[in-house]
Amino acid sequence: MQLEVSVPLLISDCTRGRTRFPLEAGTLAEALRLLVETYPLLRVHLYNEQGNVREHVLLYYNDDNIAWLDDLDIPIQPGDKLRVLQAVSGG
Amino acid sequence: MNEIPSPSDKRVPAAGRMIMQPITPNQRYSRQTLFAPIGPEGQRRISSSRVLIVGMGALGTVLASHMVRAGVGTLRIVDRDYVEPSNLQRQMLYDEEDVAGALPKAVAAGRKLARINSDVQLDPIVSDVTPLNAEKLMKGIDLVLDGTDNFRTRLLLNDACFKKGIPFVYGGAVSAQGMTAMLVPGETCCLRCLIGSGDGGGGQTCDTVGVIAPIVDIIASFQAVEALKHMVGDAGARRGGLLSLEVWHYHSMNLKLPEPRKDCPTCRLRQYPALEADAEDAATLCGRETVQIQGARPFDLEAWERRLAPSCTVSRNPFLLRAELPEGERLVLFPDGRVLVQGTEDPSRARTLYDRYVGS
Numbered sequence: 001m002q003l004e005v006s007v008p009l010l011i012s013d014c015t016r017g018r019t020r021f022p023l024e025a026g027t028l029a030e031a032l033r034l035l036v037e038t039y040p041l042l043r044v045h046l047y048n049e050q051g052n053v054r055e056h057v058l059l060y061y062n063d064d065n066i067a068w069l070d071d072l073d074i075p076i077q078p079g080d081k082l083r084v085l086q087a088v089s090g091g
Numbered sequence: 092m093n094e095i096p097s098p099s100d101k102r103v104p105a106a107g108r109m110i111m112q113p114i115t116p117n118q119r120y121s122r123q124t125l126f127a128p129i130g131p132e133g134q135r136r137i138s139s140s141r142v143l144i145v146g147m148g149a150l151g152t153v154l155a156s157h158m159v160r161a162g163v164g165t166l167r168i169v170d171r172d173y174v175e176p177s178n179l180q181r182q183m184l185y186d187e188e189d190v191a192g193a194l195p196k197a198v199a200a201g202r203k204l205a206r207i208n209s210d211v212q213l214d215p216i217v218s219d220v221t222p223l224n225a226e227k228l229m230k231g232i233d234l235v236l237d238g239t240d241n242f243r244t245r246l247l248l249n250d251a252c253f254k255k256g257i258p259f260v261y262g263g264a265v266s267a268q269g270m271t272a273m274l275v276p277g278e279t280c281c282l283r284c285l286i287g288s289g290d291g292g293g294g295q296t297c298d299t300v301g302v303i304a305p306i307v308d309i310i311a312s313f314q315a316v317e318a319l320k321h322m323v324g325d326a327g328a329r330r331g332g333l334l335s336l337e338v339w340h341y342h343s344m345n346l347k348l349p350e351p352r353k354d355c356p357t358c359r360l361r362q363y364p365a366l367e368a369d370a371e372d373a374a375t376l377c378g379r380e381t382v383q384i385q386g387a388r389p390f391d392l393e394a395w396e397r398r399l400a401p402s403c404t405v406s407r408n409p410f411l412l413r414a415e416l417p418e419g420e421r422l423v424l425f426p427d428g429r430v431l432v433q434g435t436e437d438p439s440r441a442r443t444l445y446d447r448y449v450g451s
């Protein structure tokens with residue numbers, strides 16, 4: 001199943017300049033794995049050395065922050081979105 | 092053909108000479124009270140609200156303009172910095188005279204705001220926000236608006252707000268993207284739940300990747316809308332959620348705010364770690380080659396002008412003293428004992444210069 005991924009412009013150099021692109025995956029867990037396998041440069045922006053999501057990085061699966069999901073083995077449905085956001089600090 | 096006089100032409104009368112009567116609230120707020128969700132009762136509530144804005148940069152100046160024009164009762168504005176040329180592109184209350192005078196932002200903004208609405212009780216404060224003064228700055232305040240440029244200060248405001256039960260409206264903007272969320276103690280999660288507890292050193296700032304003015308105005312205006320709803324008591328109209336916008340390629344999403352984290356020290360365990368932290372003696376400002384050092388005692392600027400004049404090029408106004416060092420860096424001394432070392436990002440280099448000229 002295909003889901004749409006979006007990443008901030010500021011790290012789109014890791015995704016061949018694209019801020020929105022499709023990804024084929026069966027489950028959310030697989031999508032997260034394939035995302036950094038397909039775009040290895042993205043890994044350092046999203047995860048720390050321990051493999052945890054970096055602070056200030058927000059990963060949203062549709063309306064839900066994945067940090068609050070108990071289980072990532074969710075089957076991908078048509079129209080699903082995976083959004084990478086970075087908390088914005090400037091002002 | 093009539094020649095149009097330029098604003099600097101002496102034949103143009105100064106503003107305000109033609110009409111002597113004071114502006115009445117009915118005249119000033121008529122368009123806002125006609126808006127049904129506000130109405131006369133909402134206006135009365137706005138006029139009795141006491142709002143704190145921390146940071147008078149790009150977000151803060153837009154926020155302050157909205158609050159003062161809307162007619163809040165009291166507006167306290169706090170900023171630690173002074174107006175520089177790179178601010179003029181987007182910090183809408185400042186002009187070239189403020190740069191020439193090296194005015195602290197709180198002072199320059201306070202002067203502009205007083206000319207916009209003299210009915211508002213303005214309380215401009217030139218200061219850093221630290222664990223020592225954060226709660227004091229919120230004394231008597233109903234609502235805190237975020238105009239800061241770093242996560243360390245935001246977490247401090249977040250913790251103080253949640254401790255005191257004051258809503259906190261987060262906003263941030265960089266490049267062409269921005270985010271905002273209204274965080275309400277007892278009702279929503281806090282900023283710590285959303286972004287974690289790190290201060291995000293090394294992230295993208297306006298000084299490293301730039302920023303366009305419209306995104307800042309847009310984010311600050313979204314903050315201001317939620318502030319108005321809060322002041323008039325229209326909780327049902329609250330947008331809710333974390334709004335994320337990118338205005339160059341245009342993406343927008345309003346994402347659900349998560350439940351408070353079970354182990355969040357601020358909104359679950361009531362520990363408020365940012366208020367416990369030691370006030371650091373050196374801090375790098377928003378990546379723009381400036382290190383701040385907080386000294387132990389206040390400065391008598393006149394005395395320091397005499398002391399530094401033999402070795403540096405010194406200029407002074409009532410609010411700060413600037414000393415251009417022969418080493419190439421610049422020291423900026425504030426009466427509250429703070430020193431900005433400009434021209435370096437290296438805290439130890441800053442400390443060396445501080446010790447050399449100011450003493451340890």
Ligand SMILES: [Zn+2]
Pocket residue numbers: 280281282283284285351352355356357358359
């Ligand atoms: Zn929290």
